[in-house]
Amino acid sequence: MxxxxxxxxxxxxxxxxxxxxxxxxxxxxxxxxxxxxxxxxxxxxxxxxxxxxxxxxxxxxxxxxxxxxxxxxxxxxxxxxxxxxxxIEVVYQDLALANSLDVPGNVFLGDELTRTRWGWFSVPDDRRMLQETEATLERLRIRIPDPRRPVGTLSGGQRQAVAIGRAIRKPDITxxxxxxxTAALGVxxxxxxxxxxxxxxxxxxxxxxxxxxxxxxxxxxxxxxxxxxxxxxxxxxxxxxxxxxxxxxxxxxxxxxxxx
Ligand SMILES: Nc1ncnc2c1ncn2[C@@H]1O[C@H](COP(=O)(O)OP(=O)(O)OP(=O)(O)O)[C@@H](O)[C@H]1O
Ligand SMILES: [Mg+2]
Known part of the structure; x- marks a missing residue:
């Protein structure tokens, strides 16, 4: 020490x-x-x-x-x-994921990326959120075969990865x-x-x-x-x-x- x-x-x-x-x-x-x-x-x-x-x-x-x-x-x-x-980002034990949303939906929960359509109204930028989610998972070296699936259908380890992904997505995590x-996970x-x-x-x-x-x-x-x-x-x-x-x-x- x-x-x-x-x-x-x-x-x-x-x-x-x-x-x-x-x-x-x-x-x-x-x-x-x-x-x-x-x-x-x-x-x-x-x-x-x-x-x-x-x-x-x-x-x-x-x-x-x-x-x-x-x-x-x-x-x-x-x-x-x-x-x-x-x-300061905390991943709680219950993970607090939105089970009905897909992986990008959870990674960007409450903080959606948007784009402007026809120069004036703003819509969710699903493509960019998916790309950034994939980049985050890659950084974690975790593969989730279909990130468009509701996270409620993912395994415990994958769900933990999604929750950690959400926490570390931002560039300036202190x-x-x-x-x-690792509680309640299989070997x-x-x-x-x-x-x-x-x-x-x-x-x-x-x-x-x-x-x-x-x-x-x-x-x-x-x-x-x-x-x-x-x-x-x-x-x-x-x-x-x-x-x-x-x-x-x-x-x-x-x-x-x-x-x-
Ligand atoms: N909101 C609360 N109201 C009353 N007592 C509380 C509250 N939160 C915690 N305590 C009490 O404070 C003490 C510390 O609790 P804390 O939850 O921080 O322990 P812990 O180390 O996280 O335990 P565990 O390993 O069981 O999660 C305990 O005696 C607990 O009962
Ligand atoms: Mg505790």
């Missing part, structure tokens, strides 16, 4: 984030730095605060206290639109956040999605990936942040630790030398 941290720029810094729900302190001084170009895994038991941390970053539920900095500048993220404007990208599909994450990583995309699956976490991440009781209890460099070390951090049996 030391060498990586020294070489890379802090991209997103979350400092002392607080979030209360009645008596529950979902975030209790959570502090985490994501470096440019890294794949940072976020792990922790149910209720540890992972989703709440991501929602603070994505503008879904702004924190009650603490500070978020983007490339060193303090930012406030009061809405998902503000997160989008800052280049941080891609994936919430349990072959998991391989494809892990491969897709590897492809993005090789292209320099900075990513924060929430996962319960330590096997996958070890395959894809540069570092692993462990949350417990609303705090980031430790951040470790993946290649320097074992799964046992990480499990210890998750359950709170912290050995020496691995806690941040």
């Amino acid at each position: 030391q060498e990586a941290a020294a070489a890379a720029m802090p991209l997103v810094e979350m400092v002392g984030l607080e979030k209360r729900f009645g008596g529950v302190r979902a975030l209790n001084g959570a502090t985490l730095t994501i470096y440019e170009g890294e794949t940072l895994a976020l792990v922790g038991d149910n209720g540890a605060g992972k989703s709440t941390l991501v929602k603070a970053l994505s503008g879904v539920q702004p924190p009650d206290g603490g500070e978020i900095r983007l490339k060193g500048q303090p930012v406030t993220i009061p809405s998902t639109r503000d997160a989008g404007a800052l280049g 941080l891609l956040v994936l919430d349990e990208p 072959e599909e998991v391989k494809k999605v892990l491969g897709l994450i590897g492809t993005l990583k090789s292209q320099g995309q900075s990513m924060l990936v929430i996962s319960h699956d330590l096997e996958h976490v070890f395959q894809i991440s540069d570092r692993i942040a462990v949350m417990r009781s609303g705090r980031v209890q430790g951040v470790v460099t993946t290649k320097d630790v074992t799964k046992t070390d990480v499990v210890r951090l998750i359950v709170g049996d912290i050995g020496t030398g691995v806690a941040a």
Whole structure:
């Protein structure tokens, strides 16, 4: 971690984030730095605060206290639109796809490309949306044989690719956040999605990936942040630790030398 941290720029810094729900302190001084170009895994038991941390970053539920900095500048993220404007894109576990629409329809959902017909009225530019969708899928090295099919008929892995495609379509994505990208997928599909994450990583995309699956976490991440009781209890460099070390951090049996 030391060498990586020294070489890379802090991209997103979350400092002392607080979030209360009645008596529950979902975030209790959570502090985490994501470096440019890294794949940072976020792990922790149910209720540890992972989703709440991501929602603070994505503008879904702004924190009650603490500070978020983007490339060193303090930012406030009061809405998902503000997160989008800052280049923070989140793919949620339920994917939120429109099942009756085709692949380009989902990739460009709410953000359609249009062209002008007869010089004055504007119609959807289906050809360009299809072309750009195909270019995006190519970048992800994912093949969907017929992108005109409703996404409700696609496989789980293909649907995950469509949701990621929608998030990374824009040219200026600062941080891609994936919430349990391999949950509820078959073995072959998991391989494809892990491969897709590897492809993005090789292209320099900075990513924060929430996962319960330590096997996958070890395959894809540069570092692993462990949350417990609303705090980031430790951040470790993946290649320097074992799964046992990480499990210890998750359950709170912290050995020496691995806690941040
Ligand atoms: N909207 C809410 N209202 C009340 N309590 C909430 C709300 N959202 C989260 N919490 C509580 O905050 C704590 C952290 O929840 P969070 O969803 O962030 O955990 P998590 O680490 O994502 O867990 P999981 O792995 O189960 O998804 C939990 O105790 C949860 O019950
Ligand atoms: Mg969660």
